[in-house]
Amino acid sequence: MKQIEIIKDVLDANRVVAEENRKLLKEAGVFAINLMGSPGSGKTTVLERTLEHIAGKMWVGIIQGDITTSLDSERLQRFNVPIVQINTEPFGGDCHLGANLVQKALHSFDLNQIQLLVIENVGNLVCPAEFDIGENLKAVVFSVTEGEEKPLKYPLMFRECGLVLISKLDLLQYLDVKVEKMVENIRKINSQSKIIPLSAKTGEGMEDWVAFLKQKCK
C-alpha cells in the first residue's frame, strides 16, 4: 500500500513538471512528439529517414533518450539539427524519460527556432507510456516483426498513443503477420488513433507520415 502511494506521488510530481513543459512549448509554438516503442522497433531509423525529408525545410529539434549511450544521437548528427542527449543512467538507469529530465533538455534549445520537437524515448513498450512529459502527441513505432497481438498485451501504450507508425513493412513478406490484423488489434484498444504503415528502408508510407508532420506544424 505504501509503495502504491509513493508511486502516485511520483506520477503527480511528474505531471506538474509536464504541464510546465507543455506551457513552455506552447509559448514558443513548438509541436512536440513523444516517440516510443520496443527496443529495435525502428524509432531511430524512422527518424533518420524523416530528417532526410524535412531537415532544412522545417525547424526540427531532437531529444534523444537512452539509458547509457549516445549511439542514436551520433546517427542523427549528419542532419545538422539541434540534438540534446538525455542519459537516464546517472538518475538510476530509468526505463523511461520523466518530465524533469525533458525540462532540463528543453532549456538547452532556442525553442523559438523550433517548429517540431521529436523526443525519442527509451526503448520500452511498457513504462514510458505512464509518464506525461509535456508532449503534444504520444506516438508508438510498432514493427511488423513484433507480431500482431502486441496491442492486446501492452494496452496502456496503445491506449495512450494518438499515432501508431507500423514499421518495417519491407519485412512483411517474410513473416506470418498481417497488417490488417495489427490494425484490428490496435482498434480493440484505441478506436481513435491515427495509423500509418511505413518502411524506412523502401520509403513506402513515408510521404503520409511527413505530410502528417507538416500539417501538425503549420
Add this chain to the structure above:
Amino acid sequence: MKQIEIIKDVLDANRVVAEENRKLLKEAGVFAINLMGSPGSGKTTVLERTLEHIAGKMWVGIIQGDITTSLDSERLQRFNVPIVQINTEPFGGDCHLGANLVQKALHSFDLNQIQLLVIENVGNLVCPAEFDIGENLKAVVFSVTEGEEKPLKYPLMFRECGLVLISKLDLLQYLDVKVEKMVENIRKINSQSKIIPLSAKTGEGMEDWVAFLKQKCK
C-alpha cells in the same frame, strides 16, 4: 533521495523472497530459467519449438508472465505441460515479474514432478533484469531484427544474463545485421555468457539449445 531509498527497500525485500524461491527450487531439484527479452523478440515461439523437442521427455513446467492477457499460455496449452499464468495488472501493471508473484505461482505446481521450470517474463529489455526471482539462470532472447547495438544500449540485461539466445536467424538474410557484430557487442558487456544463435522457424540451432537444457537438468 527519498525515492532512491525506497527503491532499495523494494529490491532488498524482493531479494529475500527470491532466496526463498531458490531454496524451494533446489530442494525439489528444479532448474529454473528466467526468460527475458523485448516484446516480439520471440520468447514464446522459442518456447513452443523447445516444447516440441522436450515435452514428454523431460518434466517441464512453465510460468507465463504478462501484464494483462493469457495469449502466450494459450499458445502452449497443446503441449499438456503444467502452466501457471501470472498477470501483473492487478498489481499495478508491473513491467516485470517480482519474486513474490513467482512464489505464489511456485505453490501451484507439484515441484517434485518438475525438472525444468521456464519462467517467461514480461516483454521488456530493461526492468526485468533488475529483479532476482530466484531463478538458476537468467536468459535473454535477442532477435536479429532488434539490431546489433542493443547490448550496448541495454547493458544491465546483457550483464545479468548467463545465456543469450540470438533468435530469428531466418530473417538475417533480409537485414543489414551481422551475428558476429551482435556477439562482439555482447562480449563488450559480458565475457562469460553462453551464446546460442537459433531460428525457431527453421529449427537451426535448436539442437544446441535443447542439448544445453538437457545437460542443465541431468
